[in-house]
Amino acid sequence: MPKVFLSGNEAVAQGAFEAGVGLGIGYPGTPSTEIIEVLEKKEGPQCAWAINEKVALEQAYGACVTGLRSIVTMKHVGVNVAADPLFTFTYMGVNGGLVIVTADDPGMHSSQNEQDNRWYALHAKVPMLEPSNSQECLDFAALAFELSERYEVPFFLRMVTRVCHSRSIVDVDPDKAYDRRERAYERNISKFVTLPANARKRRIVLEENLAKLSEDADARAVNVMEITDKDVGIITSGASYNYVKEAFGDRYSVLKLGLVYPLDQQIIREFASKVKKLYVVEELDPYLEFHIRAMGIECEGKKFISPFFELNQQTVAASLAKAGLKSGEGLDPALEEPVPGVPARPPILCAGCPHRAFFYLARKQKVTVVGDIGCYTLGAAPPLDGIDVSACMGGGYSIALGMSINPPEGKKIFGVVGDSTFYHSGITGAIDSIYNKRNIVPVVLDNRITAMTGH
Ligand code: SF4
Incomplete structure (x- = not known):
């Protein structure tokens, strides 16, 4: 094929x-x-x-x-x-x-x-x-x-x-x-x-x-054991499996779980019985570790591996080095460090974006702006600094409605959503503003596309 x-x-x-x-x-x-x-x-x-x-x-x-x-x-x-x-x-x-x-x-x-x-x-x-x-x-x-x-x-x-x-x-x-x-x-x-x-x-x-x-x-069948070592076993899944293999190669035994709910307790118990010490490598929460411990199986995971942000082969190798695990040849732990001298390049509104003027004026007029999720969230970035609060899709109007009950420094509250966000879930906040007779200025910044959230 x-x-x-x-x-x-x-x-x-x-x-x-x-x-x-x-x-x-x-x-x-x-x-x-x-x-x-x-x-x-x-x-x-x-x-x-x-x-x-x-x-x-x-x-x-x-x-x-x-x-x-x-x-x-x-x-x-x-x-x-x-x-x-x-x-x-x-x-x-x-x-x-x-x-x-x-x-x-x-x-x-x-x-x-x-x-x-x-x-x-x-x-x-x-x-x-x-x-x-x-x-x-x-x-x-x-x-x-x-x-x-x-x-x-x-x-x-x-x-x-x-x-x-x-x-x-x-x-x-x-x-x-x-x-x-x-x-x-x-x-x-x-x-x-x-x-x-x-x-x-x-x-x-x-x-x-x-x-x-x-x-x-x-x-x-999507849960696969690779038994290469009787001392150390690592249970992992998804992207973390790649980091484990790149960090340690075949040095330690690995159980890769393809089905993460419901968990295959049989294969987890079998794998645990084949190794002396068990580690769990997973991104974010200790989801697997939590369940494996609940099965009465001793394991270590978040004691060494960060519970937040992405992992990579360097972070996995460096974290488990603290537990005494040795990474493979050719892995450069220095890559974990940011390359010095390279400036951060956070996203910004496009040069010439017509919405820049809105945030420029909002800041100049010192009004309070509640933003939403989309390109215009970037109106919060300097030098515009044009957004006071922004949380989730559709929250641009609803949060503004709540703030209008007790407006900071008595300032006018603007609720700002994009056109796609308006139809996604902003429209309910707009309807509520009429129903509850709230005093906000609802704004739609229309770019005629689902841009930021879609690309
Ligand atoms: S894609 Fe977004 S940031 Fe760029 S010009 Fe359009 S609305 Fe502005």
């Missing part, structure tokens, strides 16, 4: 295409955006951008109820927006396979927080696959559709920025024709209408299906 060089996002699109996906939909947000952009160029699947992540997930679910396979993409904070239906769709279950891509952003390259969405899998009871390279992105996307249909549950595919945007070699059949997969639709009120009496029954079905899934050979 020909080998091609694909980014993780391109490989997910290819995997969905090969799985016969009927609908690809999402809300743009770095680092997830390219998945739909690539998929929509392929002949066959119907693709669309939705007005926000909740609407995207609901459309994807509707398509899967009719029997189509559907994939919905969003960045990590987008899952917060989609969380309301998500927690109920797991009870209802799917008909056609439903894959939800959450593209997390450790290190906050282009995000306002670095929330670890593995907890969403546990919390909402959505099984989660976590690829570490582009081949796995393709394979796991296709597997997620199969398992979603086999156990009637939506499936998460958790990506991180490095996996989304890194390129690696993937086997792709260029002659593979599009073959839309479709299951028969059957009206089923007890499943698809979540009256409390139905939901209580579906709650039990969900637990039964998750238990069966955790025994499934195909699901468990």
Whole structure:
């Protein structure tokens, strides 16, 4: 089979295409955006951008109820927006396979927080696959559709920025024709209408299906043991696996978990029994460490590895050196340090951006400005210094409404959102300002594109 060089996002699109996906939909947000952009160029699947992540997930679910396979993409904070239906769709279950891509952003390259969405899998009871390279992105996307249909549950595919945007070699059949997969639709009120009496029954079905899934050979096959040492073993997953291998090569035994919810306790216990000392290497929260300790297995993780920001091979090697682990040849720990003399280059509004004038005048007039998520968030950067508060999509008006009750120094409050953000979730704050008769100046900075959040 020909080998091609694909980014993780391109490989997910290819995997969905090969799985016969009927609908690809999402809300743009770095680092997830390219998945739909690539998929929509392929002949066959119907693709669309939705007005926000909740609407995207609901459309994807509707398509899967009719029997189509559907994939919905969003960045990590987008899952917060989609969380309301998500927690109920797991009870209802799917008909056609439903894959939800959450593209997390450790290190906050282009995000306002670095929330670890593995907890969403546990919390909402959505099984989660976590690829570490582009081949796995393709394979796991296709597997997620199969398992979603086999156990009637939506499936998460958790990506991180490095996996989304890194390129690696993937086997792709260029002659593979599009073959839309479709299951028969059957009206089923007890499943698809979540009256409390139905939901209580579906709650039990969900637990039964998750238990069966955790025994499934195909699901468990993505968890791989590499036994090379009897003293030290490292449990890891996703991008962190690459850092472990680059830092230590084959010096220590490794268990790479591809399925991070539900966890395969059998293989974790087996791996732990084969080594004397166990370490967990994972980015952000101690999600795996927490569960492994809850199983009664001794391990070390966040005692050595930072719980915040991105990891890389140098940070992993340097952190575990404190535990006495030796990294491989050729790893330069100095690379961990910033190269001296290179100035930081934070993003700024484009030269000539018409929105610069707005922030210039707002600052000059000394009004209070509540911003939102988009290009115009950069109005906060010097020399404009034009934003006082900015938090999340749609918050530009709503936070301003609250501040208008007690305006700092009696100054006028401006709520500022972009055109895409206005429709995403800003519009509800605008309606509320009329309903509650609040005294703010609602502003839409219209650039006619979903620019910052989409690229
Ligand atoms: S892309 Fe954003 S920052 Fe650049 S000109 Fe357009 S609105 Fe301004």
